[in-house]
Amino acid sequence: MAIIEVEDIFFTYRDGTEALRGLSLYVEKGERVALLGPNGAGKSTLLLHFNGINLPRKGRVTILDREINSKTEKWVRSRVGLVFQDPDDQVFSSTVWEDVAFGPKNMGLGSDEIESRVNDALKAVGMTGLGGRAPYHLSYGQKKRVAIAGILAMLPEIIVLDEPMAFLDPKGKETLLDILNLMHEKGQTIIIATHDVDFAVEWADRVIILKDGRTLAQGTCDLLRDSALVEEASLRLPVVSRVFQLVPGLRHRPLPLTIADAVGIINRITQRCGDYLKGDGDDECGK
Ligand SMILES: Nc1ncnc2c1ncn2[C@@H]1O[C@H](COP(=O)(O)OP(=O)(O)OP(=O)(O)O)[C@@H](O)[C@H]1O
Numbered sequence: 001m002a003i004i005e006v007e008d009i010f011f012t013y014r015d016g017t018e019a020l021r022g023l024s025l026y027v028e029k030g031e032r033v034a035l036l037g038p039n040g041a042g043k044s045t046l047l048l049h050f051n052g053i054n055l056p057r058k059g060r061v062t063i064l065d066r067e068i069n070s071k072t073e074k075w076v077r078s079r080v081g082l083v084f085q086d087p088d089d090q091v092f093s094s095t096v097w098e099d100v101a102f103g104p105k106n107m108g109l110g111s112d113e114i115e116s117r118v119n120d121a122l123k124a125v126g127m128t129g130l131g132g133r134a135p136y137h138l139s140y141g142q143k144k145r146v147a148i149a150g151i152l153a154m155l156p157e158i159i160v161l162d163e164p165m166a167f168l169d170p171k172g173k174e175t176l177l178d179i180l181n182l183m184h185e186k187g188q189t190i191i192i193a194t195h196d197v198d199f200a201v202e203w204a205d206r207v208i209i210l211k212d213g214r215t216l217a218q219g220t221c222d223l224l225r226d227s228a229l230v231e232e233a234s235l236r237l238p239v240v241s242r243v244f245q246l247v248p249g250l251r252h253r254p255l256p257l258t259i260a261d262a263v264g265i266i267n268r269i270t271q272r273c274g275d276y277l278k279g280d281g282d283d284e285c286g287k
């Protein structure tokens, strides 16, 4: 069942830039979707349509069976949580606590519920104890965490994150991945715009590749084995695939995408070559 349906949308910025030009795609309920594409492809512009900040000039965006327009934009904001690419566009209250509480307050929740949601969200992003800090004094990565916490506290059915990994340290990325996995287990639909193909292949159920304001391709992560498509989208093959491509004896077809795929292939080779690896085999191994 499609939870988001985008049909042939066009969007033009005030200065005349045609950012989306006949873009169509769908997202199914409970899916983890990675939205890929070069700089300027239209990813952020598209994501702003998912909670009604942008409305298409032409075409239609339907979310949870409702068309998004000026009458439904308020409704959609309680269903879709959007973490902006730049936390400076999102984090604006005088304290971290107030900022995370902003969404739940707007939803009209009671004070106990707000308190517990804010505390849970700050804990989830590793910011417990920093609720009293002024957001503008935080580091960029910390602001990013606060922006994510603000969306988590709203418990939206659909969560959309624009480049969430940018500026997070390795531990912060791991924490975010744990949060995303937990949300996926709870049945939430998650869409992430990213340039990180290694993250996409390890995490996504499906990838959607944009270019020049249109959908270039959508499908499983297998799309990312297609060197011509990857080149056209200004992406690159996942690191694992590149390693296998570079080693003559490992040029398997199809190339592995994930670490697990690669380990599976290496294990099969080492089993076949057990004697050789122990030093008492001959040179035939791997040929
Ligand atoms: N506020 C704006 N006013 C005018 N043009 C804009 C505005 N924001 C984006 N654009 C233009 O719209 C097009 C799509 O930009 P968008 O930010 O959606 O791309 P993106 O895929 O998110 O890129 P990136 O990977 O760099 O984040 C680009 O040509 C960009 O220059």
Ligand SMILES: [Mg+2]
Pocket (backbone or CB within 6 Å): 043, 044, 045, 085, 162
């Ligand atoms: Mg962007």
